[in-house]
Amino acid sequence: MALLVGVVILGMIVAVLFYRYQFDGALAAKSEEWSNFGSYMGGVVGPLVSLVTLFAVLKTVYMQRELLDTQKAEFKELMAKQDEQLIHAKSEANRARVQAYQATLLNVLERFTAEFRYDATEQLAAAEKVTADGRSILESVVAEGNYKQHADDSRKKVAAFTLLALELSVHEFESVEEIQAKFTPQMLKIMYPDEYGDD
Incomplete structure (x- = not known):
């Protein structure tokens, strides 16, 4: 920008020197001569100032375009980061x-395991008491077998729940x-083997 201002000033100096050289270098004594000098300066310097103004406007437009491109690139980068953060937040x-x-399902499996382990213990204890009941x-033997079968089923469920919890x-x-x-x-196969067991 300083260069363009320097060109205008240099142009004015050259125009004045050329005018003084052409018309003997003395200051004018009549208003018509001053009027002619003003017209001369306006004719020489005016287009020069217009040209410099045009360059300044073009430079401003170019700088604004660069600024807009920079802002556009920054906006795209910001949007990409926000999209990445959104994807990360959704993933988290x-x-x-x-x-x-998983934690809820593990708790459920742990409760089932404890319940069936307790059931197996109770069934085995009941099987031991059968002979003292005064039965034939x-x-x-039938009652003890039933209790032991029930205890065995409960132990199998405990093992199955333990394996399922480990896999989970x-x-x-x-x-x-x-x-x-x-x-x-x-879970359905373990809980209801007759209905959901392997075909």
């Missing part, structure tokens, strides 16, 4: 949901639906 929220569901030997703990899941799809059929 989904991961937290999956972990909470045949009734005692070590497997990486992407969603709650994936956990449900994998473990609901297995």
